[in-house]
Amino acid sequence: MKIALFGYGKMGKMIEQIALNRNHTIVAKVDVDTVDIDFSEMDVAIDFSMPSAAYGNITKCFEHGVPVICGTTGWLDKYDEAVALCKAKNGAFIYASNFSLGVNVFFELNRYLATMMKNLDQYKVSMEEIHHTQKLDEPSGTAITLAEGIIDNTEYKGWKLEEAGDMEIPITSKRVGATPGTHSIDYSSTVDSIEIKHTAHNREGFALGAVTAAEWIVGKTGIFTMKDVLNLE
Ligand SMILES: NC(=O)C1=CN([C@@H]2O[C@H](COP(=O)(O)OP(=O)(O)OC[C@H]3O[C@@H](n4cnc5c(N)ncnc54)[C@H](OP(=O)(O)O)[C@@H]3O)[C@@H](O)[C@H]2O)C=CC1
Protein backbone atom coordinates (compact mmCIF):
# COMPACT_ATOMS: atom_id res chain seq x y z
CA MET A 1 0.00 0.00 0.00
CA LYS A 2 1.27 3.49 -0.85
CA ILE A 3 0.91 5.72 2.20
CA ALA A 4 1.28 9.51 2.43
CA LEU A 5 2.17 10.91 5.84
CA PHE A 6 0.73 14.34 6.63
CA GLY A 7 2.80 15.39 9.65
CA TYR A 8 6.20 13.83 10.19
CA GLY A 9 6.72 14.47 13.88
CA LYS A 10 6.65 11.99 16.78
CA MET A 11 3.67 10.07 15.42
CA GLY A 12 4.53 10.37 11.72
CA LYS A 13 7.94 8.79 12.36
CA MET A 14 6.48 5.95 14.47
CA ILE A 15 3.84 5.26 11.78
CA GLU A 16 6.55 5.16 9.10
CA GLN A 17 8.45 2.46 11.06
CA ILE A 18 5.38 0.29 11.52
CA ALA A 19 4.21 0.77 7.91
CA LEU A 20 7.62 -0.23 6.51
CA ASN A 21 7.68 -3.32 8.77
CA ARG A 22 4.32 -4.29 7.26
CA ASN A 23 5.73 -3.93 3.72
CA HIS A 24 4.00 -0.66 2.85
CA THR A 25 5.67 2.21 0.97
CA ILE A 26 5.79 5.81 2.15
CA VAL A 27 5.22 7.93 -0.97
CA ALA A 28 5.09 11.36 0.68
CA LYS A 29 6.00 13.09 3.93
CA VAL A 30 4.07 16.33 3.99
CA ASP A 31 4.81 19.15 6.40
CA VAL A 32 3.95 22.83 6.62
CA ASP A 33 6.54 23.78 3.93
CA THR A 34 5.57 21.15 1.34
CA VAL A 35 4.35 22.85 -1.85
CA ASP A 36 4.13 20.15 -4.54
CA ILE A 37 2.07 17.19 -3.38
CA ASP A 38 1.51 14.35 -5.86
CA PHE A 39 -1.85 12.96 -4.77
CA SER A 40 -2.00 10.54 -7.74
CA GLU A 41 0.59 8.30 -6.06
CA MET A 42 -1.31 7.78 -2.79
CA ASP A 43 -3.53 4.84 -1.83
CA VAL A 44 -4.24 6.45 1.55
CA ALA A 45 -3.22 9.47 3.63
CA ILE A 46 -2.51 9.39 7.36
CA ASP A 47 -2.67 12.76 9.11
CA PHE A 48 -0.99 13.29 12.46
CA SER A 49 -0.14 16.97 12.09
CA MET A 50 -1.39 19.93 14.11
CA PRO A 51 -4.82 21.23 15.18
CA SER A 52 -4.45 24.22 12.81
CA ALA A 53 -3.34 22.05 9.84
CA ALA A 54 -5.53 18.94 9.93
CA TYR A 55 -8.67 20.29 8.24
CA GLY A 56 -6.74 21.74 5.28
CA ASN A 57 -4.79 18.50 4.79
CA ILE A 58 -7.89 16.31 5.01
CA THR A 59 -9.96 18.36 2.59
CA LYS A 60 -7.15 18.47 0.00
CA CYS A 61 -7.04 14.67 0.12
CA PHE A 62 -10.83 14.41 -0.37
CA GLU A 63 -10.61 16.79 -3.34
CA HIS A 64 -8.12 14.37 -4.92
CA GLY A 65 -10.05 11.17 -4.05
CA VAL A 66 -7.57 9.97 -1.42
CA PRO A 67 -8.97 8.12 1.65
CA VAL A 68 -7.94 9.69 4.96
CA ILE A 69 -7.04 8.37 8.40
CA CYS A 70 -6.82 11.29 10.82
CA GLY A 71 -5.47 11.13 14.37
CA THR A 72 -4.83 14.84 14.84
CA THR A 73 -6.81 16.23 17.77
CA GLY A 74 -8.02 19.75 18.56
CA TRP A 75 -9.69 20.59 15.21
CA LEU A 76 -13.14 19.03 15.72
CA ASP A 77 -15.09 22.29 15.38
CA LYS A 78 -14.66 21.55 11.64
CA TYR A 79 -15.39 17.80 11.78
CA ASP A 80 -18.95 18.13 10.36
CA GLU A 81 -17.65 20.19 7.42
CA ALA A 82 -14.99 17.55 6.70
CA VAL A 83 -17.62 14.79 6.81
CA ALA A 84 -19.92 16.74 4.44
CA LEU A 85 -17.09 17.21 1.92
CA CYS A 86 -16.09 13.54 2.19
CA LYS A 87 -19.68 12.50 1.43
CA ALA A 88 -19.97 14.98 -1.46
CA LYS A 89 -16.79 13.56 -3.00
CA ASN A 90 -17.78 9.93 -2.28
CA GLY A 91 -14.60 9.58 -0.24
CA ALA A 92 -13.52 7.56 2.77
CA PHE A 93 -12.63 8.88 6.23
CA ILE A 94 -11.80 7.74 9.73
CA TYR A 95 -11.09 10.18 12.55
CA ALA A 96 -10.23 8.72 15.94
CA SER A 97 -9.10 10.65 18.99
CA ASN A 98 -7.14 7.52 19.87
CA PHE A 99 -6.18 4.66 17.54
CA SER A 100 -4.83 2.21 20.14
CA LEU A 101 -6.62 -1.09 20.69
CA GLY A 102 -6.37 -0.64 24.47
CA VAL A 103 -8.02 2.78 24.48
CA ASN A 104 -10.79 1.59 22.16
CA VAL A 105 -11.55 -1.23 24.63
CA PHE A 106 -11.35 1.41 27.40
CA PHE A 107 -13.91 3.57 25.51
CA GLU A 108 -16.37 0.64 25.65
CA LEU A 109 -15.61 -0.06 29.32
CA ASN A 110 -16.22 3.64 30.09
CA ARG A 111 -19.63 3.57 28.39
CA TYR A 112 -20.63 0.39 30.21
CA LEU A 113 -19.54 1.74 33.59
CA ALA A 114 -21.47 4.97 32.92
CA THR A 115 -24.68 3.01 32.32
CA MET A 116 -24.19 1.26 35.68
CA MET A 117 -23.53 4.54 37.52
CA LYS A 118 -26.38 6.45 35.84
CA ASN A 119 -28.83 6.22 38.76
CA LEU A 120 -26.30 6.22 41.63
CA ASP A 121 -26.48 9.89 42.63
CA GLN A 122 -24.13 9.42 45.59
CA TYR A 123 -21.20 9.12 43.12
CA LYS A 124 -19.69 12.15 41.34
CA VAL A 125 -17.59 11.58 38.25
CA SER A 126 -14.31 13.29 37.38
CA MET A 127 -11.60 12.71 34.80
CA GLU A 128 -7.84 13.26 34.57
CA GLU A 129 -5.56 13.14 31.53
CA ILE A 130 -1.77 13.37 31.63
CA HIS A 131 0.40 14.00 28.54
CA HIS A 132 3.88 15.22 27.55
CA THR A 133 4.70 18.91 27.78
CA GLN A 134 4.75 19.40 23.96
CA LYS A 135 1.05 18.66 23.59
CA LEU A 136 -0.78 21.67 22.07
CA ASP A 137 -4.42 20.93 22.95
CA GLU A 138 -6.25 20.40 26.23
CA PRO A 139 -8.15 18.46 27.23
CA SER A 140 -6.91 15.60 25.07
CA GLY A 141 -9.10 14.31 22.25
CA THR A 142 -9.31 11.01 24.10
CA ALA A 143 -10.64 12.75 27.23
CA ILE A 144 -13.32 14.45 25.12
CA THR A 145 -14.38 11.09 23.62
CA LEU A 146 -14.50 9.59 27.14
CA ALA A 147 -16.61 12.52 28.40
CA GLU A 148 -18.99 12.06 25.44
CA GLY A 149 -19.29 8.36 26.35
CA ILE A 150 -20.42 9.35 29.85
CA ILE A 151 -22.75 12.12 28.65
CA ASP A 152 -24.45 9.73 26.18
CA ASN A 153 -25.22 7.26 28.98
CA THR A 154 -25.99 9.42 32.05
CA GLU A 155 -27.69 12.70 33.01
CA TYR A 156 -24.41 14.64 32.68
CA LYS A 157 -24.87 17.48 30.19
CA GLY A 158 -21.30 18.51 29.34
CA TRP A 159 -17.67 18.65 30.44
CA LYS A 160 -15.40 21.45 31.61
CA LEU A 161 -11.70 21.88 32.34
CA GLU A 162 -11.17 22.16 36.12
CA GLU A 163 -14.16 23.82 37.87
CA ALA A 164 -17.35 22.27 36.52
CA GLY A 165 -21.01 22.98 37.18
CA ASP A 166 -23.40 20.53 38.82
CA MET A 167 -24.15 18.34 35.77
CA GLU A 168 -20.78 18.83 34.08
CA ILE A 169 -17.83 16.43 34.14
CA PRO A 170 -14.68 18.12 35.49
CA ILE A 171 -11.56 17.27 33.48
CA THR A 172 -8.06 17.90 34.84
CA SER A 173 -5.28 18.15 32.22
CA LYS A 174 -1.69 17.69 33.38
CA ARG A 175 1.45 18.07 31.25
CA VAL A 176 4.32 16.03 32.71
CA GLY A 177 7.68 15.19 31.05
CA ALA A 178 7.39 12.77 28.13
CA THR A 179 4.18 11.01 29.24
CA PRO A 180 2.67 9.30 26.12
CA GLY A 181 -0.92 9.46 27.44
CA THR A 182 -2.72 8.44 30.65
CA HIS A 183 -6.49 8.75 31.16
CA SER A 184 -8.45 7.96 34.32
CA ILE A 185 -12.09 8.24 35.29
CA ASP A 186 -13.12 8.36 38.90
CA TYR A 187 -16.55 7.94 40.49
CA SER A 188 -16.35 9.05 44.15
CA SER A 189 -18.86 8.97 46.99
CA THR A 190 -18.24 9.85 50.65
CA VAL A 191 -17.52 6.18 51.40
CA ASP A 192 -15.55 4.88 48.42
CA SER A 193 -14.29 5.42 44.88
CA ILE A 194 -14.27 3.44 41.66
CA GLU A 195 -11.48 4.27 39.21
CA ILE A 196 -10.73 3.01 35.70
CA LYS A 197 -7.46 3.95 34.03
CA HIS A 198 -5.61 3.47 30.73
CA THR A 199 -1.87 4.06 30.55
CA ALA A 200 -0.02 4.13 27.23
CA HIS A 201 3.57 2.94 27.76
CA ASN A 202 4.71 4.38 24.41
CA ARG A 203 3.25 5.55 21.03
CA GLU A 204 3.39 2.16 19.30
CA GLY A 205 -0.26 1.28 19.96
CA PHE A 206 -1.50 4.57 18.46
CA ALA A 207 0.67 4.08 15.34
CA LEU A 208 -0.23 0.41 14.83
CA GLY A 209 -3.93 1.29 15.10
CA ALA A 210 -3.57 4.04 12.48
CA VAL A 211 -1.77 1.71 10.02
CA THR A 212 -4.38 -1.01 10.64
CA ALA A 213 -7.13 1.52 9.90
CA ALA A 214 -5.34 2.57 6.69
CA GLU A 215 -5.10 -1.07 5.54
CA TRP A 216 -8.81 -1.52 6.34
CA ILE A 217 -10.15 1.59 4.58
CA VAL A 218 -8.56 1.18 1.14
CA GLY A 219 -11.26 0.25 -1.40
CA LYS A 220 -14.14 1.46 0.83
CA THR A 221 -16.24 4.63 0.73
CA GLY A 222 -17.95 6.23 3.71
CA ILE A 223 -17.36 7.62 7.19
CA PHE A 224 -16.12 5.03 9.66
CA THR A 225 -14.81 4.73 13.23
CA MET A 226 -12.24 2.53 14.95
CA LYS A 227 -15.14 0.42 16.20
CA ASP A 228 -15.75 -0.63 12.58
CA VAL A 229 -12.06 -1.40 12.08
CA LEU A 230 -11.58 -3.37 15.29
CA ASN A 231 -14.95 -5.12 15.15
CA LEU A 232 -15.58 -4.31 18.83
CA GLU A 233 -19.04 -5.02 20.24
N1 LIG B 1 -5.39 9.74 17.60
C1 LIG B 1 -4.32 9.22 18.18
O1 LIG B 1 -4.24 8.00 18.42
C2 LIG B 1 -3.18 10.11 18.52
C3 LIG B 1 -3.26 11.43 18.20
N2 LIG B 1 -2.19 12.26 18.38
C4 LIG B 1 -2.34 13.60 17.86
O2 LIG B 1 -1.61 13.69 16.65
C5 LIG B 1 -1.11 15.00 16.44
C6 LIG B 1 0.39 14.95 16.18
O3 LIG B 1 1.04 14.44 17.32
P1 LIG B 1 2.64 14.33 17.37
O4 LIG B 1 3.17 13.55 16.22
O5 LIG B 1 2.94 13.89 18.75
O6 LIG B 1 3.04 15.87 17.19
P2 LIG B 1 4.41 16.48 16.64
O7 LIG B 1 4.41 17.93 17.03
O8 LIG B 1 5.56 15.64 17.05
O9 LIG B 1 4.25 16.38 15.05
C7 LIG B 1 3.38 17.17 14.31
C8 LIG B 1 4.05 17.45 12.98
O10 LIG B 1 3.15 18.10 12.10
C9 LIG B 1 3.93 19.05 11.34
N3 LIG B 1 3.08 20.04 10.70
C10 LIG B 1 2.85 21.34 11.02
N4 LIG B 1 2.05 21.92 10.11
C11 LIG B 1 1.76 20.97 9.18
C12 LIG B 1 0.99 20.94 8.00
N5 LIG B 1 0.33 22.03 7.54
N6 LIG B 1 0.90 19.79 7.30
C13 LIG B 1 1.55 18.68 7.73
N7 LIG B 1 2.32 18.67 8.84
C14 LIG B 1 2.41 19.78 9.55
C15 LIG B 1 4.87 19.61 12.38
O11 LIG B 1 5.98 20.24 11.73
P3 LIG B 1 6.77 21.42 12.51
O12 LIG B 1 7.29 20.79 13.75
O13 LIG B 1 7.79 21.80 11.51
O14 LIG B 1 5.73 22.48 12.78
C16 LIG B 1 5.29 18.35 13.12
O15 LIG B 1 6.36 17.70 12.48
C17 LIG B 1 -1.54 15.78 17.69
O16 LIG B 1 -2.75 16.46 17.40
C18 LIG B 1 -1.80 14.71 18.73
O17 LIG B 1 -2.74 15.10 19.70
C19 LIG B 1 -1.03 11.80 18.92
C20 LIG B 1 -0.91 10.50 19.30
C21 LIG B 1 -1.97 9.54 19.13
Ligand SMILES: O=C(O)C1=N[C@H](C(=O)O)C[C@H](O)C1
Ligand atom coordinates in the same frame (compact mmCIF):
# COMPACT_ATOMS: atom_id res chain seq x y z
O1 LIG C 1 -0.84 14.39 21.78
C1 LIG C 1 -0.66 13.20 22.09
O2 LIG C 1 0.45 12.73 22.35
C2 LIG C 1 -1.83 12.32 22.14
N1 LIG C 1 -2.98 12.77 21.69
C3 LIG C 1 -4.19 12.08 21.58
C4 LIG C 1 -5.26 12.79 22.40
O3 LIG C 1 -5.31 14.03 22.38
O4 LIG C 1 -6.09 12.12 23.01
C5 LIG C 1 -4.07 10.61 21.85
C6 LIG C 1 -3.02 10.21 22.83
O5 LIG C 1 -3.51 10.36 24.13
C7 LIG C 1 -1.70 10.93 22.63
